[in-house]
Amino acid sequence: MKAVKLNRRALLKSGAGIAGLAAGSGAITGFPYIMAQEPKVLRYLGTAVNEGDDISKKCLADTGIKIEYITATTDDVTKRVVTQPNSFDVLDTEYFSLKKLVPSGNVLPLNARKIKEFNNITPVFTKGELPNGKKIGNQGTAPWKVMYLDGEKSTKFATKPTDFVTLIPTVYNADTLGIRPDLIKRPITSWAELLNKEFKGKAAILNIPSIGIMDAAMVVEATGQHKYADKGNMTRAEIDLTMKIMTEAKKAGQFRAFWKDFNESVNLMASGETVIQSMWSPAVTKVRSMGVPCVFQPLKEGYRSWASGFCVSKAVSGKKLEWAYEFVNWFLSGWAGAYLNRQGYYSAVLSTAKANMAPYEWAYWMEGKPATQDIKGPDGGLLEKAGATRDGGSYDDRMGNVACWNAVMDENDYMVRKWNEFIAA
Amino acid sequence: MKSRLAPLVAWLQAGPMMLVFTLFFLLPLAFVVVVSFWDYNEYEMIPTFTTRGYADTFEGCLANLPGLCTILKTYLETLKLCFLVWLLTLLIGFTVAYFLAFHVHSKTWQIVLSLLCTIPFWTSNVIRMIAWIPLLGRNGLVNRGLLGLGAIDAPLEWLLFSEFAVVLALVHLFTFFMVVPIFNSMIRIDRRLVEAAYDAGSTGWQTLWNVIIPLAKPGIVIGSIFVITIVMGDFITIGVMGGQQIASAGKIIEVRLNALQFPAAAANAVILLGVTFLIITALARLVDIRKEL
Numbered sequence: 001m002k003a004v005k006l007n008r009r010a011l012l013k014s015g016a017g018i019a020g021l022a023a024g025s026g027a028i029t030g031f032p033y034i035m036a037q038e039p040k041v042l043r044y045l046g047t048a049v050n051e052g053d054d055i056s057k058k059c060l061a062d063t064g065i066k067i068e069y070i071t072a073t074t075d076d077v078t079k080r081v082v083t084q085p086n087s088f089d090v091l092d093t094e095y096f097s098l099k100k101l102v103p104s105g106n107v108l109p110l111n112a113r114k115i116k117e118f119n120n121i122t123p124v125f126t127k128g129e130l131p132n133g134k135k136i137g138n139q140g141t142a143p144w145k146v147m148y149l150d151g152e153k154s155t156k157f158a159t160k161p162t163d164f165v166t167l168i169p170t171v172y173n174a175d176t177l178g179i180r181p182d183l184i185k186r187p188i189t190s191w192a193e194l195l196n197k198e199f200k201g202k203a204a205i206l207n208i209p210s211i212g213i214m215d216a217a218m219v220v221e222a223t224g225q226h227k228y229a230d231k232g233n234m235t236r237a238e239i240d241l242t243m244k245i246m247t248e249a250k251k252a253g254q255f256r257a258f259w260k261d262f263n264e265s266v267n268l269m270a271s272g273e274t275v276i277q278s279m280w281s282p283a284v285t286k287v288r289s290m291g292v293p294c295v296f297q298p299l300k301e302g303y304r305s306w307a308s309g310f311c312v313s314k315a316v317s318g319k320k321l322e323w324a325y326e327f328v329n330w331f332l333s334g335w336a337g338a339y340l341n342r343q344g345y346y347s348a349v350l351s352t353a354k355a356n357m358a359p360y361e362w363a364y365w366m367e368g369k370p371a372t373q374d375i376k377g378p379d380g381g382l383l384e385k386a387g388a389t390r391d392g393g394s395y396d397d398r399m400g401n402v403a404c405w406n407a408v409m410d411e412n413d414y415m416v417r418k419w420n421e422f423i424a425a
Numbered sequence: 426m427k428s429r430l431a432p433l434v435a436w437l438q439a440g441p442m443m444l445v446f447t448l449f450f451l452l453p454l455a456f457v458v459v460v461s462f463w464d465y466n467e468y469e470m471i472p473t474f475t476t477r478g479y480a481d482t483f484e485g486c487l488a489n490l491p492g493l494c495t496i497l498k499t500y501l502e503t504l505k506l507c508f509l510v511w512l513l514t515l516l517i518g519f520t521v522a523y524f525l526a527f528h529v530h531s532k533t534w535q536i537v538l539s540l541l542c543t544i545p546f547w548t549s550n551v552i553r554m555i556a557w558i559p560l561l562g563r564n565g566l567v568n569r570g571l572l573g574l575g576a577i578d579a580p581l582e583w584l585l586f587s588e589f590a591v592v593l594a595l596v597h598l599f600t601f602f603m604v605v606p607i608f609n610s611m612i613r614i615d616r617r618l619v620e621a622a623y624d625a626g627s628t629g630w631q632t633l634w635n636v637i638i639p640l641a642k643p644g645i646v647i648g649s650i651f652v653i654t655i656v657m658g659d660f661i662t663i664g665v666m667g668g669q670q671i672a673s674a675g676k677i678i679e680v681r682l683n684a685l686q687f688p689a690a691a692a693n694a695v696i697l698l699g700v701t702f703l704i705i706t707a708l709a710r711l712v713d714i715r716k717e718l
Binding site: 075078079082099100101103104201207208209250253255256257258259260267271272273408412413416417419420421423424425 | 467468469481484495498499502555558559562563564565582585586664668669670671672676677680681682683684685686
């Protein structure tokens, strides 16, 4: 017994000694390194969409910039920017948040002249049209409405292009309903099906009020009950109407659950709790990779789209700002774009992403053509067998049919109150 | 000399706790109350006095009569869940504590079995709740089992994303908070009192009702305070198990916070605090905890 005790003491002592030695030696070898080169570190605040270890590793290898991810939900990212602007350097957020973030003055725009590929950014962002000139739906907080500021320190959105870009676009997608074709067993072509009584207790929507209400609005329009001037900016009467229809559906037991994060949506669908629900493209891919049939169903009324991009905290200046530009330029230079495209998202600079993808990959993801060989995900896992085509088809077919964009309404406060009423109903 | 120093020593002893209490509880609470009377817009709080946060919260309460307004409906739902969870945790917790205190005689086994009660806490809150889905879901174990036995023809939908699921998860989580204080009260009961009751000819139920329950009251009240305060403020478990479709006082605050409407969230927090405080005060009236301890 005594021997054991002694051993333990000795171990503790030597342990402390080793720890001390390690700390000392670390400082000694670390010191000249710091002198030689300041470590380039950027704190990156965002949702999980763009954040991947692969991306940060590749970025470190290519540029020497170390990315420290701060991951939060969409709502929490916004909260953090408004309350703790010093807690991050680079912000990755969605365009619809800008109506809250820009007036707060806590984020700074980036200068378009310092972005190498700025002129190659898809016209979806800058003009609201496809590369082939087709106009895209502009309801809601469409990126081109909030893309530019009057000046570097301005908190007003410019109506014409300027050098001061609120968010340098990175990734975007067209969202629709995910369905379980094996359980529904008939074609689904309209948003109206979300509230179809046939799927009572088997439907779900997002638990983010501003997005959930837009999905409901798609249903209301699809069933011909009302035509909105702008689904992303409803009047009080329109909010009342939409919420009334939602409340009736909820009381009748239409919804199984409202989901808030990626994994919840995957679980609901994969377990068969729901057969039709609002969904994100990679979540559909995930369900399919589990061997469960799932389709990201294109619908005749179109898609609800979203887009995100980079800006910096107001606390960023000097060298940090230079690194931020270096990072954003790296992000648009192709490798990351190809990585995102392979997940089913779209990259903002198509030309550089294309150069980083194999022609068969580009044909499958972007041109809607049948895969000529097996399609693999960014992690190398098998996503689709040869011969498969992407749900919704080509980039032009999907982005060209966007009906509205994720939004923050002018009547947001009223809508939030109504949402609480809806939950209590 | 000694008598003059005594008060000072007492203050010094209470000092650290008072400091922590003031810094981390009273001060933040004061801020919440102050902010609840501020105005706000889409992205910032505006420090001017307004009752908007409260007025919005009670919106429609007079206009909707005799119907219920949002806040009343929400609180009724929360109180209902709270009552059910309290009742069940009390019954189960009391039984478990009784078993541990009176039927398990070895101290070692008492400790081992108490530790077993903490198993639900070995995993994270989120995992614990997600684990219910494969069990209670439409194609979950319970439904498959019942279908296999021929007890039901179609899967039971109310097992998951329902009030039943919420109560089940909360009871599973918080029974432990009842067990510990009640067990603690019970092991202090002088066994001779039980023997005396037996000698005086009382039945088992009479002993339980007239001797054990009155003496275990402080534990029951403390356990009740734990459970009630936690359930009143819960929004995560109610959210996940209720499929985000069940209203709770905590959820109203969450929705407001997510929309960056901090003063409105603060107003709701003050209201919740007030309601919870009333319940606790009522409970404390039943038994003088300080005297009993």
